[in-house]
Amino acid sequence: MELTSVEDVAAACQDDTIVMWAAQGMRDGIRAWAHGEAVAVASPDLNRRDRLTVRGPADQVAVLVRRALPELAPSYRVMAERDLAGELADLLPGSGPVRPFEWMETATPPAPHDAGDEETGWLLETDAEVSALLTEAAPSAWAVPGLPGIRRWAGVRSAEGRLVATAADAWSCPEVGFVAGVATAPALRGRGYGRRVCAFVFRSLIATHGRVALVVDTDNRAAIGVYERLGMRLRPVAALAVPV
Template identity: 50%
Template sequence: MRELTRTAEVVDASADDDLIVWAAQGMKPGVRAWAAGDAVVVASPRASRRDRLAVHGGTAHATRLVRHALAEVGPAFRPFGDLHLVRELSDTMDELEFSGNFSWMVTTAPPPAPDVVQDAEWLTPDEEPDVTDLLKAANPDSYAVPGIPEVRRWAGIRDTTGELLAVAADAWSAPTVGLLAGVATAVQARGRGLGERICRFVTQALLAEHDRAALMVNDENDAAIGLYERLGYARRLVAAAADTRLA
């Protein structure tokens, strides 16, 4: 087992796995990572508002690494990785309990050209109160909200009267994996393709800067998954587990 201290080491150990590389967050202060055999774990504090322990590799080596990492960083970090691996870890380790599955989606190709003129734009900090109001009404469970340092910038679409109708954020992006988050469309404006337009705009920006764009979405949200697939995102089934010692 060895501790990884540089992004390049994480990239090499994980074969540039996008989920692992995103969790490494450029190995900013507070992030720690380890590798053993075919497995890698990255302890990433407050990554998309959760203390996440991203894990990749075979169950045998991953089990050893997860136990070591949790002893180092504490039980608040939640193992997070491919669905089958997290299920196996939860079955193997008495201290882990499977807590839920969702999807990680990623793309490296620009989305198809829009059918309408692009009307999304980056918002200024002075416009963030409008973002807050829209999220409260349209997506109150959003992890990305204005005022969090890791939420870098917001894009929006306004109507001709200036009302904000759709938003999405560039949030918790890593050097080579940008993250799309905080997507919301005003209730009265749904069904007009605004969500797709705002996500296309942010996706294009993330790809230009980071080469890969990713997002997380609930598996029950078929409409959102379909939207992201139309933009070129590929779906990866993932899950999280929780340390039972926190109960």
């Protein structure tokens, strides 16, 4: 059964944060299906990838994947919690490889950081500064100024006015705020600047959307630790290539 409203998707996935983010408010180009207890959402160009996000019992999800992928572009990859992705790899011959990463989320705003000499807030007309910081601190960041879906950048400025940390409100939807492009100047890491900018963005997006999420590489233990201290819950996920 094809789903046509965000309310239908929410009911089918039990308001799961990952699936609701994939649904993006059912904007133009999004498609969704349900089968039994399974749900699948096809999202073009979401966080720089075409994604088929799935949830439910593996055998029922496999039915949806076999149905949906022939109707989508070859660039689509299945995104699922990691255990489910492993089961799907066994059920869908020729699939792989499973690429692991981490989804993190919270609906609880972190406590305000103690005030210091630094200034934290949303940035205005600072694409060049953000680009320079990302080039130095996070050259492989998926969020960079000018990409579709990136709404605004937050930052921490030192007492001298230098941009020392940044994070983006990117690919958010009405039901889920999303954070990307987190970076801190390498020479200033360990001073809490990344934690400060993330706490600010998390509070802002939770106030607007009710919950906030992000994805992070599995081997980035330092960042995962920061996000956990800010109250985020980790959910192991994976991307899976499935032949049509």
